[in-house]
Amino acid sequence: MPEETQQRYEDSDLYRIRHSAAHVMAQAVLEFYPEAKYTIGPPVENGFYYDFDLPRPLTAEDLEKIEKRMRQIIAGGHVFTKKVVSAEEAHQIFKDQPYKLDLIDGLEKGGFDEYGQPLAEKPEISIYQHDTFTDLCRGPHVENTRKINPSAIKLMSIAGAYWRGDEKNKMLTRLYGTAWKTAQELEEYLAMLEEAKKRDHRKLGKELEIFIYEDEVGPGLPLWLPHGGVMIEELEKLAKEMEEKAGYVRVRTPHLAKEALFLHSGHLPYYAESMYPPMEIEGVKYYVKPMNCPMHHKIFGSKPRSYRELPIRLAEYGTCYRYEKSGELFGLMRVRSMQMNDAHMYCSEDQFEQEFMGVIDLYHKYFELFGIQKFVMRLSLHGKEGLGKKYVDNERLWLKTEAMVRRAMTNGGVPFVEAYDEAAFYGPKIDVQIWSTIGKEFTLATNQVDFAQPGRFGLVFMNKNGVEETPLCIHRAPLSTHERMIGFLLEHYAGNFPVWLSPEHVRVIPITDNQNEYAEGIVRQLREQGIRASADLSAQRMNAKIREAQLMKVPYMLVVGENEANAGTVSLRVRDGSQQNNIPLAEFVVRAKDRIARRAKELF
RNA sequence: GCCGACGUAGCUCAAUCGGCAGAGCAACCGCCUUGUAAGUGGUAGGUUACGGGUUCAAUUCCCGUCGUCGGCUCCA
Incomplete structure (x- = not known):
């Protein structure tokens, strides 16, 4: 991987956008729940989160409300301003925020950053402000809230998370969101998640x-x-x-x-x-x-x-x-x-x-x-x-x-x-x-x-x-x-196993029931050769049988009709959709056995 | 284990405000005899996860248990 040439995530625009979106989300949440205590809200891969100690659990409707309010805040074009403060000033600013006070103590003593991660040196203490929201934060942020694209953000889920990741601590409410530069990037990300779900082993299994x-x-x-x-x-x-x-x-x-x-x-x-x-x-x-x-x-x-x-x-x-x-x-x-x-x-x-x-x-x-x-x-x-x-x-x-x-x-x-x-x-x-x-x-x-x-x-x-x-x-x-x-x-x-690993190697598909006997004969011969084969003798039409075999991701479909039965051949349909007609059965067997024995990556 | 959501036919999902639980696919019984991703008609299929409660009436509201999912924590 050309990692050296790549920009560090921490230095990227997306990181600033997500970090800033987390602040905007926190502002919105605090407006709805002024008694909420807020903790940390960093950017993560593909998005951001913020952890709150809330008086009551959040619902899906709350997420919609919060997201809507975020768009309004963004439209306000509020400037993010940084201010370096002393530990005492910080204590004063966050006097009603116990989690922030905990973090400030960590910064003050040195050794931990505002996310509770170990640090080599004692850092300066800084705050970031925009509109009505002030957070203990080292940044960086975008210049103002308008730099967050309101049509490229989405709140994703509500989850629980322990304060400082320690199961002995209180369970907080975590809101996950995602943010991108453009609406199209957001759409692509969501589409990618949908695609990923399709290859989830629980679904495929x-x-x-x-x-x-x-x-x-x-x-x-x-x-x-x-x-x-x-x-x-x-x-x-x-x-x-x-x-x-x-x-x-x-x-x-x-x-x-x-x-x-x-x-x-x-x-x-x-x-x-x-x-x-x-x-x-x-x-x-x-x-x-x-x-x-x-x-x-x-x-x-x-x-x-x-x-x-x-x-x-x-x-x-x-x-x-x-x-x-x-x-x-x-x-x-x-x-x-x-x-x-x-x-x-x-x-x-x-x-x-x-x-x-x-x-x-x-x-x-x-x-x-x-x-x-x-x-x-x-x-x-x-x-x-x-x-x-x-x-x-x-x-x-x-x-x-x-x-x-x-x-x-x-x-x-x-x-x-x-x-x-x-x-x-x-x-x-x-x-x-x-x-x-x-x-x-x-x-x-x-x-x-x-x-x-x-x-x-x-x-x-x-x-x-x-x-x-x-x-x-x-x-x-x-x-x-x-x-x-x-x-x-x-x-x-994605379930498309190489032949050797496929649960079924071959499905034989007779076109009409006149070829059932021929199909069963093929299955016997294939099994004799150590090939995992079965024949689909159901009353369905060929097209339906093929569809079913495709859905089960069977690598080889052998379609046999009158012509094949008369000639002792098979019509091979490979899982990738390609077709080779009128192959003598013996030839298919030799090639299939080779792919299986070599544990080959190629199908045929 | 903790926070939250969810659990309806084999599968995927409906069911308005609490008012007789429904569809497609699959299964089964037929008809069609078919050439590379779903031919067609019919039949059957349910203690709505389980147990309790509220109500004239609960898939729907409440409580508990079990399980699944999204996270946290933990790990091959």
């Missing part, structure tokens, strides 16, 4: 019969329909091929284990809130596993290990259960039952870099196969304050392993960003960040260093010098979980 949720089963517990089942099989086949080539071995472990195991691993103290509560049998507590690692550690420790057999790579598509808070569930992207593309690699310190980069290499192979281009690799580091709480209390090992990962990534020439205070409790990690079609951020793949658990489990191997040494462990899940991967792929391909 239902339409393409991939998965469902059932009230009686439970939230976050998806039921995979036959089409989803096929996709899972294909992903597992892919992973197994790749992992076998890379020297992994497969293991299988149970869904439950005694409390003692998770105490031993250190998960319970850090993770109990995300685990399903224990069940007690014969006086012993059992937990449903939230991850596979403790069991894999037990397998590693099941016999004496020599440096000669390292690295040992234990792989398992293990099903895990995590008690995610109800409001956090989201389609397939955030679930409570998940099957992870999991493996644990045990290696010596001098093998670490090669092993770690071997995983990164695997990522790249998968991303190339799927054509994934928009992602960011994040190196997640520990936070000093969390040592002994969120993180294993051993700063020396944290710094050491973080440096190892940083060096490995740098030596491998893989671009990454660093994220402070986002590590796993047992070590630093590389997460692959992606975005859902409606803009939610997710970790797809993950690759984590574990310097804590092997020691806790007393895992050792005999090194060259005949001395016992503790291995490092790398946790990795390049294909994430079945749930998240399929959710992501649905959106990534």
Whole structure:
């Protein structure tokens, strides 16, 4: 990306427009609710928001009223004026605004800006005024309200948000808005949102019969329909091929284990809130596993290990259960039952870099196969304050392993960003960040260093010098979980999967019922060749059958009428709408099998 | 979990002020025998998420529970 040549968002006109629109919105809200307390209102990607502490909840009608009033304020052409003030003056101006006073204290002490973000230096305190509204603000703004295009703004939604983003604090009312330079830009943005909704995996998952949720089963517990089942099989086949080539071995472990195991691993103290509560049998507590690692550690420790057999790579598509808070569930992207593309690699310190980069290499192979281009690799580091709480209390090992990962990534020439205070409790990690079609951020793949658990489990191997040494462990899940991967792929391909991943490869469409028998014969032959095929023998006309197959995004439609039946050929209609008539069936089979076997990007 | 909105047939959606719950598609039974995105007639389909309340009368108003959605927080 040519980031250097791009203007920073903070310096752009749109940023000023949105920031100013947020102030105008706040003015309008305060006019309707003079007793409201206002907090912060920054520009964000595609728009802006403002958080208020309001006497009552807002409704959709309120949004309309506020938006209308905003247009009136804009038309007033009020000038934005900046004034630098002392902390005392600021206290006086905002004496009735407790949240502002809180922010001023942050500015005064230094260390935090007006949005509560950490700052390197103590900033000056400034206010911006326009018309009747005064805000604690460092700007920048447009010169006057007329610079906001009244036909290019729109209030989008009402949401809750905690003060300072902390769930222990009061829940405020957040108003989201969007603002652009022109009405056309606004229209395009809204159209883009509509388009994004069409590829939402929850919608496509239902339409393409991939998965469902059932009230009686439970939230976050998806039921995979036959089409989803096929996709899972294909992903597992892919992973197994790749992992076998890379020297992994497969293991299988149970869904439950005694409390003692998770105490031993250190998960319970850090993770109990995300685990399903224990069940007690014969006086012993059992937990449903939230991850596979403790069991894999037990397998590693099941016999004496020599440096000669390292690295040992234990792989398992293990099903895990995590008690995610109800409001956090989201389609397939955030679930409570998940099957992870999991493996644990045990290696010596001098093998670490090669092993770690071997995983990164695997990522790249998968991303190339799927054509994934928009992602960011994040190196997640520990936070000093969390040592002994969120993180294993051993700063020396944290710094050491973080440096190892940083060096490995740098030596491998893989671009990454660093994220402070986002590590796993047992070590630093590389997460692959992606975005859902409606803009939610997710970790797809993950690759984590574990310097804590092997020691806790007393895992050792005999090194060259005949001395016992503790291995490092790398946790990795390049294909994430079945749930998240399929959710992501649905959106990534908008349901138009490459042939190998398509739940149905071929739909045979007889033109009249005189060709039903011929169609069924074709299906038998295709299945014999490992091609997923079915015939549409319904009483509908050909056009309706084609339409249905198109809507289900079946890559190959084989239309057969009298001519084809007599000649032993098929008329191929590809999902992209192209057509090739009178192909001998054998020829179609050869080409289709080739596309499937190669996991080709092209259809035919 | 928190704030807010929503929940009607398998799916997508109607139902005025509280007054007999409706359509299209799908399903089923026929007719049509069809050449690359919906041929046509009929039949059936509902405890309006669940439980309570107000009322002569509740899809509609009120309370609770469950679930979904938009955010916040948290995460593979």
